[in-house]
Each structure stands twice: as structure tokens, then as C-alpha cells.
Amino acid sequence: MQGMRVHISGIVQGVGFRPFVYGLADRLKLRGWVKNTSAGVEIEVDGERDVLDTFINLLREEAPPLSRIDDLTVSIRPVNRFTSFDIVHSEAVEGAFQPISPDVSICEDCLRELFDPDDRRYRYPFINCTNCGPRFTIIQDIPYDRPTPTMAPFDMCPACEREYTDPRDRRFHAQPVACPECGPQVWLESTDGSKEAVTGMNAIDRARELLRQGKILAVKGLGGFHLACDATNAMAVLELRNRTLRVDKPFALMMPDLETVKRHALLNRPEGELLLSPARPIVLLRRRSESGIAHEVAPKQDWIGVMLPYTPLHHLLLEKAERIPEVLVMTSGNLSEEPIATGNEEARLRLSKLADAFLMHDREIHIRCDDSVVRVFDKQIYPIRRSRGYAPFPVKLPWNAPPLLAAGSELKNTFCITNQGYAFLSHHVGDMENYETLKSFEEGVAHFERLFRVRPQALACDLHPNYLATRFAQERSEREGIPLISVQHHHAHIAACMAEHRLDEPVIGASFDGTGYGEDGAIWGGEFLVAGFKDCRRAAHLEYFPLPGGDAAIKRPARTALALLWSLGLDWEDTLPPVQEFCAEDRTILRTQLEKRINTPDTSSMGRLFDAAAALAGVRQKVNYEGQAAIEFEALVDPTEKGGYHFELDGSQIRMRGAVEAMMQDVFAGIPSSRISARFHNGLAEMVRKITEKISAETGIRKVILSGGVWQNITLLGRTLSLLRDGGVQVYIHQEVPPNDGGLSLGQAVIAAARLRG
Numbered sequence: 001m002q003g004m005r006v007h008i009s010g011i012v013q014g015v016g017f018r019p020f021v022y023g024l025a026d027r028l029k030l031r032g033w034v035k036n037t038s039a040g041v042e043i044e045v046d047g048e049r050d051v052l053d054t055f056i057n058l059l060r061e062e063a064p065p066l067s068r069i070d071d072l073t074v075s076i077r078p079v080n081r082f083t084s085f086d087i088v089h090s091e092a093v094e095g096a097f098q099p100i101s102p103d104v105s106i107c108e109d110c111l112r113e114l115f116d117p118d119d120r121r122y123r124y125p126f127i128n129c130t131n132c133g134p135r136f137t138i139i140q141d142i143p144y145d146r147p148t149p150t151m152a153p154f155d156m157c158p159a160c161e162r163e164y165t166d167p168r169d170r171r172f173h174a175q176p177v178a179c180p181e182c183g184p185q186v187w188l189e190s191t192d193g194s195k196e197a198v199t200g201m202n203a204i205d206r207a208r209e210l211l212r213q214g215k216i217l218a219v220k221g222l223g224g225f226h227l228a229c230d231a232t233n234a235m236a237v238l239e240l241r242n243r244t245l246r247v248d249k250p251f252a253l254m255m256p257d258l259e260t261v262k263r264h265a266l267l268n269r270p271e272g273e274l275l276l277s278p279a280r281p282i283v284l285l286r287r288r289s290e291s292g293i294a295h296e297v298a299p300k301q302d303w304i305g306v307m308l309p310y311t312p313l314h315h316l317l318l319e320k321a322e323r324i325p326e327v328l329v330m331t332s333g334n335l336s337e338e339p340i341a342t343g344n345e346e347a348r349l350r351l352s353k354l355a356d357a358f359l360m361h362d363r364e365i366h367i368r369c370d371d372s373v374v375r376v377f378d379k380q381i382y383p384i385r386r387s388r389g390y391a392p393f394p395v396k397l398p399w400n401a402p403p404l405l406a407a408g409s410e411l412k413n414t415f416c417i418t419n420q421g422y423a424f425l426s427h428h429v430g431d432m433e434n435y436e437t438l439k440s441f442e443e444g445v446a447h448f449e450r451l452f453r454v455r456p457q458a459l460a461c462d463l464h465p466n467y468l469a470t471r472f473a474q475e476r477s478e479r480e481g482i483p484l485i486s487v488q489h490h491h492a493h494i495a496a497c498m499a500e501h502r503l504d505e506p507v508i509g510a511s512f513d514g515t516g517y518g519e520d521g522a523i524w525g526g527e528f529l530v531a532g533f534k535d536c537r538r539a540a541h542l543e544y545f546p547l548p549g550g551d552a553a554i555k556r557p558a559r560t561a562l563a564l565l566w567s568l569g570l571d572w573e574d575t576l577p578p579v580q581e582f583c584a585e586d587r588t589i590l591r592t593q594l595e596k597r598i599n600t601p602d603t604s605s606m607g608r609l610f611d612a613a614a615a616l617a618g619v620r621q622k623v624n625y626e627g628q629a630a631i632e633f634e635a636l637v638d639p640t641e642k643g644g645y646h647f648e649l650d651g652s653q654i655r656m657r658g659a660v661e662a663m664m665q666d667v668f669a670g671i672p673s674s675r676i677s678a679r680f681h682n683g684l685a686e687m688v689r690k691i692t693e694k695i696s697a698e699t700g701i702r703k704v705i706l707s708g709g710v711w712q713n714i715t716l717l718g719r720t721l722s723l724l725r726d727g728g729v730q731v732y733i734h735q736e737v738p739p740n741d742g743g744l745s746l747g748q749a750v751i752a753a754a755r756l757r758g
């Protein structure tokens with residue numbers, strides 16, 4: 001006999017770990033105890049040596065599905081002569097921290113009970129257990145098993161209490177455990193306060209009826225409110241667009257099951273697996289042409305964003321029945337640009353003009369969390385927005401970092417906090433363009449610092465002096481007297497991808513992006529960098545062209561196109577689509593602006609080159625959201641076209657004149673835009689191959705990273721990847737964080753950490 005102490009860290013709380021240990025000890029007839037601490041799980045047992053070995057092996061092998069063991073240490077102790085095995089009280093350890101589970105979609109067991117008329121939680125919209133339900137959005141502190149404030153108003157009934165305290169029960173210490181007797185309730189209320197509220201199943205039935213009639217519903221979810229309507233009803237979808245002021249931006253969809261998804265979209269195996277994964281992200285799928293989903297859901301796109309129900313309430317709302325909509329628009333409950341609404345009062349204030357009724361409940365949301373968006377590329381997950389279901393799952397770093405806060409970007413903001421070997425990347429905060437979002441950012445930062453026990457010793461931010469996130473970091477740095485490390489935008493993109501793959505060595509990075517402040521004050525975005533974590537060198541970039549109005553040009557691809565032609569010395573021929581956008585007078589004004597260089601910063605942005613190309617091809621002259629022209633241009637690609645426009649490398653400048661001129665000739669010759677688009681994409685892919693080959697020959701580096709928002713274009717990504725792989729270099733793309741600015745804070749954090757290490 002001997003005693004043994006085990007410490008386990010990783011995601012081990014709120015995922016059924018202690019009951020699992022209890023069951024295992026019971027099976028092996030071991031005695032001792034298990035407890036949660038703020039550093040993880042501690043176990044102490046007495047037993048025969050070989051039984052203890054088996055115990056350790058099985059701890060790893062049979063750990064609960066939602067857990068992740070990062071570290072397991074064993075120390076031999078004197079025998080304690082325990083008489084039983086117990087789950088003992090949790091303990092807070094000063095300064096200790098651990099990762100926290102993201103929110104988890106409803107599990108199979110709970111789903112079965114939800115639709116079992118004999119179960120006491122039959123049709124109860126808040127059914128959950130240790131294996132499923134809200135985590136991140138309701139947690140306020142660790143260790144996790146303290147009563148969470150969001151559940152505090154609900155006193156457990158005796159039946160729930162029994163389940164909660166029985167280590168053999170699936171609901172042992174499941175924080176949000178509840179039932180119709182004692183837990184949160186759902187109700188429907190009208191937005192004008194005119195009608196009496198209905199509750200329980202009546203509320204859900206009534207909500208379904210309203211959706212059938214084409215009404216718009218605000219539905220309270222896990223991380224905030226959704227706005228829902230029947231996705232097959234074009235009038236309803238248009239009405240939703242009008243009310244939310246979202247012009248063309250695609251809406252996400254929710255469908256009851258995979259079978260329904262297959263009827264509306266093409267689906268391969270990895271896509272199906274992602275849809276069903278516990279994170280339940282929105283997965284971008286190719287729409288079937290025969291689908292009855294209104295085109296207004298995602299105008300001019302062949303991709304639709306689809307998710308499956310992830311809460312019991314969703315399952316009840318989408319339960320299949322005659323004449324009930326089988327596809328719902330489920331878009332975040334906000335006015336365009338504002339953060340998603342979370343509180344009931346807040347929703348009444350902000351959403352009452354957007355929705356016809358509220359499907360409300362009284363379980364509070366502690367932290368706002370939007371749905372995540374992913375796609376499958378090359379059979380792998382390729383994140384577009386990393387939020388609910390993934391945050392605050394950490395990225396494991398190649399080395400330990402000091403406690404840091406990286407403030408992130410202006411658009412699609414996330415922030416990142418490091419502690420030891422972890423980088424905790426936040427949920428999606430959004431576009432930092434208004435007070436509401438800044439407030440949400442500050443609350444998020446405070447929450448993460450408390451949760452992960454971080455007092456930042458340094459701050460990291462973008463080089464751009466006017467980003468709200470940058471200004472936040474500057475102010476805090478001055479206030480607290482801690483160092484501020486500014487990081488170039490495109491270096492951060494490349495470093496984020498390096499961190500994911502734990503590549504601590506020089507790489508060639510192709511950072512293709514919409515925007516980003518360059519070291520010379522120009523707007524960068526078509527960059528080839530030779531980068532390590534600490535620093536980087538700009539090896540090649542698109543030649544500069546003037547951007548009339550600076551970043552405001554994002555909205556006007558036609559202007560960008562004319563500016564590009566002007567700078568390349570190409571004429572504004574009357575028959576070119578972007579030229580036709582302007583009257584003679586406006587053309588003169590624009591020409592004067594360019595000649596006199598009035599508010600026309602230089603740019604090497606690949607995103608703006610895409611805008612210009614889409615405008616020249618006649619695809620789009622004005623856009624309603626960033627990247628729209630490029631997205632529609634990509635959607636046109638003719639896959640059979642093999643030709644490509646030719647980009648020339650001249651020193652460190654990528655010359656565009658040849659490519660743009662050839663493209664103009666194609667436009668004049670009446671070549672279809674689908675072939676022009678293909679030639680443009682092919683030309684860029686070939687350009688990347690050529691330039692990386694040259695840099696590789698000069699430096700001996702054989703590892704290439706593709707990051708930046710433009711790489712969301714999977715046509716370009718696919719073509720570039722296959723050319724690069726044929727050339728024998730190793731290519732790395734994102735799998736954990738988005739290639740767009742949503743992943744930027746991770747890059748800022750690792751660069752700052754590397755610089756502090758010296």
C-alpha cells in the first residue's frame with residue numbers, strides 16, 4: 001500500500017470531472033478524496049501500487065468528453081488510511097488559475113429527456129447537466145462549483161438538490177441545474193406592452209405561430225438575444241433588413257437537424273461534424289439552388305451560414321411540425337454596428353422597434369457572446385469568427401508568457417490575455433466604432449483579468465494611433481505605469497498563425513489584408529514578411545497607390561479603381577464600369593484630388609486591390625460592408641478558366657500595371673466577369689508562388705504562413721496552397737483563430753511576450 005497525490009490542470013471543472021474520478025475510484029476500490037481548486041483538480045488516494053498505476057492511466061484514457069488534461073503530476077505520499085472516497089469542498093488557491101469551459105450545446109441525454117413525456121423536465125427549456133449547458137456566459141469566478149450569481153435567484157427544489165449532491169448523478173454539481181419547479185422560466189411579451197405575457201410551452205407555441213405568420217421575434221439565447229424570422233419568407237427577411245439597417249450583410253440560419261440542412265445546402269462529412277460539435281458554430285455551406293430559403297438572406301452569395309439548435313429552447317422553437325418554418329433566420333439581436341443585447345431591460349430598450357415580440361427568460365447572461373462562424377477548408381476547420389463555444393478556450397503557447405493584455409484591432413475586435421503557457425483569446429467584441437462596443441470591451445477585459453487571475457505587466461496594441469483599442473491601451477499604460485508595446489498589424493497576423501502552430505522560427509508570411517497601419521504611415525495590406533515572433537522584415541509588397549479618402553474608400557470600390565488606374569498611368573476610358581459611375585464633374589474633382597494629393601494616403605492593400613478589380617470587372621461599384629465586392633467577385637469565379645494576370649516583382653515592389661492593363665483589355669473585349677475573376681485569382685496565386693520562392697531561395701526559409709482577412713477568400717487560398725505545396729514549401733493556415741482581425745490580439749500578445757523575453 002502507498003499514498004498518492006495527483007494534480008490535474010486543464011479544462012477539468014464544470015465538465016463532470018470529479019464525478020468521473022469518484023466513479024473510477026469506486027470501480028478500483030480506492031479510498032481518498034477529490035476536490036476542485038482554482039488551479040485545477042486535486043486527488044489523494046491510498047492503494048496498491050499497480051492499482052494506482054491503472055488509476056492514473058484510466059484518468060487520462062477515460063476522461064469526460066468535454067475535459068482537456070493539459071498537465072497531470074503525481075507525487076508519492078505516506079498512506080493516509082482513508083475509509084471512503086469523497087468529493088470534498090473546493091478550495092481557492094491564491095493567484096492560481098485554470099482554463100474555463102466554453103458554453104456547450106445540449107447533450108444527447110438531456111435532449112432525450114426534453115422530449116420524454118415521462119421526464120420531470122419534459123419540454124423544460126433550461127434542462128442541462130454536467131455534460132452540457134451554459135458555462136462561460138454565466139460564470140463569474142473560479143473554482144467553478146461555487147453557486148453562480150446568475151443562478152442565485154433560483155433556490156433548488158428537493159428533487160434538483162438530490163441530483164446536485166449525488167456524485168453518481170449526471171447533474172452532480174451542474175451549476176445551472178434546474179427544473180420547471182425551481183428554475184428559470186420562459187415567457188412571451190409584446191414589444192409595445194399591449195398584451196399580457198404568456199408563459200411556458202404556451203409562450204413557445206405562440207412564438208412559433210408568430211414566426212409562421214412572418215413576424216420578427218427577439219429570442220433570448222445563451223450569449224445574447226437573436227432576432228428570428230421565417231427564412232423562407234422573403235417579406236419577413238426584407239422587413240428584418242429594413243428594421244436592423246443591415247443592407248446586404250448575410251444573416252445566419254438555424255435548422256432543426258442535419259437532414260433539413262442537407263435539403264438546403266451541400267454538406268460534406270467534416271461540415272456535418274462541425275455542425276454537430278458541442279460548440280455548434282455557424283458553418284458556411286454552399287446553398288443548393290433548389291432551396292426555398294429566400295435569396296434576401298444572403299444576397300448575391302452562394303454560401304449560407306447555418307447552425308443547429310444548441311439550447312433546449314431552440315429545440316422547442318424549431319420542433320418539426322406541419323406549417324411551422326423549418327429554417328429560421330437567427331441573427332444577433334442588435335442594430336447594425338452595436339453589440340448584441342443581453343439583459344432583458346436592455347433588450348426592451350434597444351430591440352422593441354426591431355421585433356414584434358420577445359421570447360424572454362429570467363436566467364441572466366453574465367457575459368455577452370455572439371455565435372461563432374467557421375468554414376471547412378481542406379477538411380479542416382477554418383475559423384471566421386471565434387466566439388460562443390470556443391471562447392475562452394485558450395491557445396497553448398510555445399513558451400510561457402508574462403501576464404499581458406493585448407488590446408486587438410478596431411474591426412472584429414477580440415482581446416487576448418496571457419498567463420503562463422496560455423493565451424486566452426476573448427469572445428468576439430465587435431467593431432470598436434461606438435461607445436457601446438467600447439464599454440463592452442472594457443467589461444470583457446475586467447472579467448477576463450478576474451477570471452484568469454491576471455494583472456497585466458505590459459500591454460500590447462496596434463501601431464494605428466486612432467484605434468479605440470490602442471487609445472485604451474495607451475491610457476491604461478500611462479495610468480498604471482506599465483510598458484506599452486506597439487505591434488505592426490500584419491506582423492501580428494503572421495505571429496497569430498505562428499503561435500497556433502507553435503512555430504518559433506523564422507517564416508515567410510504573406511499577410512493579405514484590407515487595411516493596417518504601416519511603419520511608414522501608409523495603409524499596408526499586400527505584404528510579404530520575413531517574420532519571427534520578436535520582429536519582422538518587409539520583404540515585398542504591392543506597389544503603393546493613392547486611396548482617395550483613406551479608409552473611407554472601403555465603401556466606394558469605383559473610386560479605388562479609378563485611383564489605381566490613375567497611379568498606374570492608365571486612362572479612364574468611358575466604357576469602363578467604374579468610370580461610368582461618375583459624372584464628368586465628379587471625375588474632374590477626383591482627378592484634382594489625386595493630382596494634388598488631398599487626403600489620399602498611400603496603400604499597398606490587397607483588399608483594396610480586390611475592390612478595384614471587382615469594380616473594373618463591373619461587379620460592384622459601391623458596397624454596404626467591407627469585403628462585399630471581393631466576396632461577390634469571388635463567387636463568380638469560373639473554375640475551368642486557367643489563365644492568369646501577370647504581376648511583376650521589381651526589387652521589393654510588386655508591380656500591378658501589366659495585370660491591371662490585361663484585365664482592362666478583357667473588359668473591353670467583353671470577356672465574361674466569371675473568367676476575369678478567375679484570371680485575377682489565378683494571377684495572384686501565381687504571384688504568391690513566385691515571390692515566396694524567391695524569398696525562400698534568398699533566406700533558406702521553407703515555411704510559409706498565409707494570414708490576414710483576404711485569406712477568407714477560399715478560392716485564392718485553395719489555388720495558392722496547391723501551387724505552394726507543389727513547390728515543396730510547408731504552408732500553415734489558421735485553425736484556431738480567424739485569419740481576419742478577430743485573431744489579431746493573439747499575434748499582438750505573442751509578439752509583445754517575445755520582446756519582453758528579450
Ligand code: ZN
Pocket residue numbers: 106107108109110111128129130131132133
Ligand atoms: Zn446534458
Ligand code: ZN
Pocket residue numbers: 156157158159160161178179180181182183
Ligand atoms: Zn428543481
Ligand code: FE
Pocket residue numbers: 489493513514515516708709740741
Ligand atoms: Fe487585418
